[in-house]
Amino acid sequence: MSKSGLPLQGIRVADFCWVWAGPYSTMLLATLGAEVIKIEGHKRTDLTRHGVVWPLPDPAPTEVKTNQGLSFNSVNMNKKSVTLDLSKHEGRELAKRIAAKSDVVVDNLRAGAMKRMGLGYEVLRKLKPDLIVMSLSSRGQDGPQWDYAGYATIHQAIGGAAYVTGYPDDAPCTSGGDVDLMNGTTVAFAVLAALYHRQKTGEGQFIDYSQCEGVTALVGDLFLGYEMNGEVPERMGNAHPQYAPHNVYRCWGVDRWLALEVHSDREFGALAKVIGKPELAKDPRFATMEARKQNEAELDQIIQEWTRQRDRDWMVQELSRAGLAAAPSRDWRDLYADPHLRARNAFVDIDHPEIGKLELVGMPWKLSESEIDLRRAPLLGEHNDYVFRDLLNLSQDEIDDLREKGVIL
Amino acid sequence: MTRGALDGIKVVEFANMVSGPYCGKLLADLGADVIKIEPLDGDPSRRVGPFPKSGPHPERSALFLYTNTSKRGITLNLDRLEGQEIFKRLIQWADVLIDNHPPRRLEHIGLTWEALHEMNPGLVYTSITPYGRSGPRADAKGDELTIVHAGGLGNTLPTRSVDVDRAPIKLGGYAVGYHGGLTAAPITLAAVLGRSITGSGQLVEISLQEVILALMRVNVTSARYHRVTWSRVPDRPPALGRLKTSDGYIIVGAVEDHHFRALIELMGNPEWGASREWDSMAYRTHHLMEVAPWIDEWILHERKDDIHHRGSKMGIPMGPMNSAADLERDEQYAARGFFVRVEHPEAGTHKYAGWPYQMSASPPRVKRPAPLLGQHNREVLCDVLGYPVSEFERLRRAGVV
Numbered sequence: 089m090s091k092s093g094l095p096l097q098g099i100r101v102a103d104f105c106w107v108w109a110g111p112y113s114t115m116l117l118a119t120l121g122a123e124v125i126k127i128e129g130h131k132r133t134d135l136t137r138h139g140v141v142w143p144l145p146d147p148a149p150t151e152v153k154t155n156q157g158l159s160f161n162s163v164n165m166n167k168k169s170v171t172l173d174l175s176k177h178e179g180r181e182l183a184k185r186i187a188a189k190s191d192v193v194v195d196n197l198r199a200g201a202m203k204r205m206g207l208g209y210e211v212l213r214k215l216k217p218d219l220i221v222m223s224l225s226s227r228g229q230d231g232p233q234w235d236y237a238g239y240a241t242i243h244q245a246i247g248g249a250a251y252v253t254g255y256p257d258d259a260p261c262t263s264g265g266d267v268d269l270m271n272g273t274t275v276a277f278a279v280l281a282a283l284y285h286r287q288k289t290g291e292g293q294f295i296d297y298s299q300c301e302g303v304t305a306l307v308g309d310l311f312l313g314y315e316m317n318g319e320v321p322e323r324m325g326n327a328h329p330q331y332a333p334h335n336v337y338r339c340w341g342v343d344r345w346l347a348l349e350v351h352s353d354r355e356f357g358a359l360a361k362v363i364g365k366p367e368l369a370k371d372p373r374f375a376t377m378e379a380r381k382q383n384e385a386e387l388d389q390i391i392q393e394w395t396r397q398r399d400r401d402w403m404v405q406e407l408s409r410a411g412l413a414a415a416p417s418r419d420w421r422d423l424y425a426d427p428h429l430r431a432r433n434a435f436v437d438i439d440h441p442e443i444g445k446l447e448l449v450g451m452p453w454k455l456s457e458s459e460i461d462l463r464r465a466p467l468l469g470e471h472n473d474y475v476f477r478d479l480l481n482l483s484q485d486e487i488d489d490l491r492e493k494g495v496i497l
Numbered sequence: 498m499t500r501g502a503l504d505g506i507k508v509v510e511f512a513n514m515v516s517g518p519y520c521g522k523l524l525a526d527l528g529a530d531v532i533k534i535e536p537l538d539g540d541p542s543r544r545v546g547p548f549p550k551s552g553p554h555p556e557r558s559a560l561f562l563y564t565n566t567s568k569r570g571i572t573l574n575l576d577r578l579e580g581q582e583i584f585k586r587l588i589q590w591a592d593v594l595i596d597n598h599p600p601r602r603l604e605h606i607g608l609t610w611e612a613l614h615e616m617n618p619g620l621v622y623t624s625i626t627p628y629g630r631s632g633p634r635a636d637a638k639g640d641e642l643t644i645v646h647a648g649g650l651g652n653t654l655p656t657r658s659v660d661v662d663r664a665p666i667k668l669g670g671y672a673v674g675y676h677g678g679l680t681a682a683p684i685t686l687a688a689v690l691g692r693s694i695t696g697s698g699q700l701v702e703i704s705l706q707e708v709i710l711a712l713m714r715v716n717v718t719s720a721r722y723h724r725v726t727w728s729r730v731p732d733r734p735p736a737l738g739r740l741k742t743s744d745g746y747i748i749v750g751a752v753e754d755h756h757f758r759a760l761i762e763l764m765g766n767p768e769w770g771a772s773r774e775w776d777s778m779a780y781r782t783h784h785l786m787e788v789a790p791w792i793d794e795w796i797l798h799e800r801k802d803d804i805h806h807r808g809s810k811m812g813i814p815m816g817p818m819n820s821a822a823d824l825e826r827d828e829q830y831a832a833r834g835f836f837v838r839v840e841h842p843e844a845g846t847h848k849y850a851g852w853p854y855q856m857s858a859s860p861p862r863v864k865r866p867a868p869l870l871g872q873h874n875r876e877v878l879c880d881v882l883g884y885p886v887s888e889f890e891r892l893r894r895a896g897v898v
Binding site for chain 1: 500502503504505506523527545546547548549550557559560562563564610627628629631632633634637638639640641642643644645646647648649650651652653654655656657661662663664665666667668669670671672675676679680681682683684686687688689690691692694695696697698699700701702703704706707708710711712713714715716717718719720721722723725727728738739741746747748750809812813814815816817818819820821822823824825827828829830832833835844845847848849850851852853854855856857858859
């Protein structure tokens with residue numbers, strides 16, 4: 089069956105985002121067919137264009153050339169780029185005109201920044217009443233902490249997810265930029281819901297998004313559990329409150345680990361057979377889920393005695409064949425090498441004019457009727473001509489004049 | 498009353514535990530009409546908890562209650578032909594089917610994607626599986642622990658570890674399930690919106706392993722192309738970042754020069770801070786460890802909330818590691834009305850986590866609490882599908898619903 093168009097064709101997004109969370113939300117819309125115009129103040133470009141993710145091996149540089157940052161290229165695919173000096177009145181006016189030609193405006197500047205630039209919702213809605221404006225900030229646009237600064241790990245800490253991540257006898261821990269990408273995904277969802285609402289009613293709206301709250305939504309069961317029983321959910325390492333075995337086991341080799349989880353007695357029987365100790369399934373210490381949970385440490389030791397002598401990938405194959413949930417704890421090399429991810433084309437080849445060939449991570453979904461074609465992130469100002477001439481209908485003289493004044497790069 | 502953004506979208510949720518149900522909840526709380534199908538003994542999340550002090554009870558599991566708000570629920574025996582017939586009639590009614598079972602679960606009763614598509618050409622079929630519907634591991638089992646490691650995130654945890662011999666860990670809670678449901682929601686909605694362009698529904702396929710991989714996209718490519726280290730044990734001794742206070746932990750993100758200058762001021766301008774060398778990030782990178790013990794010592798005597806406010810007011814990015822109890826009394830969450838009260842006939846009235854998006858024209862809300870087991874059997878069969886009441890009674894007695 090030949091594939092048809094992308095679902096968001098005809099939707100235009102003015103993208104005032106930078107770093108990770110905001111740009112990823114608009115990238116999701118772009119890959120689904122929306123025309124996303126990324127607007128950067130050319131005195132303050134998206135810092136990921138030239139930044140490198142910490143920590144670096146010495147003596148690598150902490151900066152690469154503009155356009156070459158890998159985080160930039162990972163979260164800005166399929167977009168167009170324009171540069172405007174937003175500190176100048178004329179720059180802000182042009183930004184306003186782009187917004188007025190758009191269906192959606194997204195920003196993740198500090199709360200209140202769009203308003204200060206004269207680009208707040210109240211101004212923009214006068215130009216286009218059915219506009220959807222999404223502002224994502226750290227704590228939200230109002231409340232006593234509206235102007236507090238934050239980024240991914242801070243949101244994860246405040247939102248309550250970090251507190252429950254870690255070993256019970258050690259400190260809580262944050263993961264990192266994944267939190268931004270999660271928030272970007274939630275933002276895209278809210279924008280799509282607003283688009284659906286507009287399609288039905290003709291009504292636009294303002295959406296105020298808090299990235300800390302985005303984290304809390306994903307531990308909602310733990311919060312409700314606390315509300316119901318007064319017990320604060322604590323860190324559990326790899327353990328589950330009921331299932332056992334449920335752990336990560338050392339394998340043969342250097343820093344190689346196997347994740348294994350058993351959810352029923354039937355599965356435990358299968359495991360006991362694979363590790364050559366079928367008698368464990370009848371052993372009163374391990375025969376029921378409750379007993380296994382009770383004697384979990386002892387059971388983990390028995391399993392690890394088996395795993396530490398063996399090859400990780402062979403064990404995963406045998407355990408999977410026996411119908412068990414088992415997986416390697418994959419590092420980046422393992423991910424790129426995973427034959428399953430390879431067979432599913434989970435990575436995409438990108439040809440970048442300055443960097444060359446890159447293999448980047450693709451989208452976390454597949455559609456049967458729409459072909460998602462991933463294209464490289466734009467160079468800084470790459471689409472100035474298209475946007476100013478074709479979209480805003482400025483004459484070449486006007487564009488030259490703006491360039492001379494430094495409004496456009 | 499305001500209208501929900503997704504009023505009018507009809508969803509059948511054939512899903513259990515976290516991923517599929519959370520996707521259904523996201524749609525339902527914004528107005529979609531979501532009918533959840535459970536087996537006769539209920540969604541397993543009803544048996545998982547956490548539970549109130551009174552003990553396990555299928556109507557009092559916090560996991561089930563939270564992930565199933567705003568839905569109607571029916572029970573259905575899909576091993577019976579009559580149960581399959583009801584399922585098919587719901588498919589014809591629906592815009593969206595959310596399914597997080599292995600594909601063979603529906604295929605073995607004849608409901609392949611092709612069959613579903615023929616039955617209802619406009620149907621968006623969202624299929625969430627551990628490893629996707631194709632590829633050598635398509636049939637492999639996977640869940641919370643195995644997927645977070647298979648997708649590459651687990652291997653980086655616990656961050657700032659000092660012991661590479663200690664096993665990598667998972668994220669707390671049901672992170673994979675939630676991320677799976679969250680990722681499924683926008684693409685499902687896009688497919689519904691796009692029906693006017695594509696001319697039909699589609700099969701939307703979500704692999705949970707790829708959901709986690711997608712979250713690691715920057716780390717993965719940076720490790721490969723910029724030779725950034727990938728390990729839970731950092732290459733350099735870590736300074737700042739996570740610090741221990743008198744009552745817990747706090748993230749102090751004094752990354753930029755002016756943040757660090759403000760931090761020195763917050764500490765009361767210790768003597769070492771007078772040197773202008775601290776205004777250079779390159780200098781800090783290699784010398785922060787020299788003053789780290791003093792910073793640690795100073796903040797160990799501070800309370801996390803108090804120092805969070807004082808530091809944030811000076812422009813330093815900071816965030817306390819909040820527990821559920823901390824969140825419950827957080828002034829910012831309270832001021833924004835993040836938590837919402839939900840009354841449930843069996844579980845009582847409690848505060849639930851709300852939504853990070855405040856929408857001016859079509860706000861999310863809990864339309865109704867999570868359904869009791871089989872609560873809407875009669876309503877759905879008779880009112881939605883048009884079964885006569887006598888037929889419904891017969892099906893109920895026969896153990897179909």
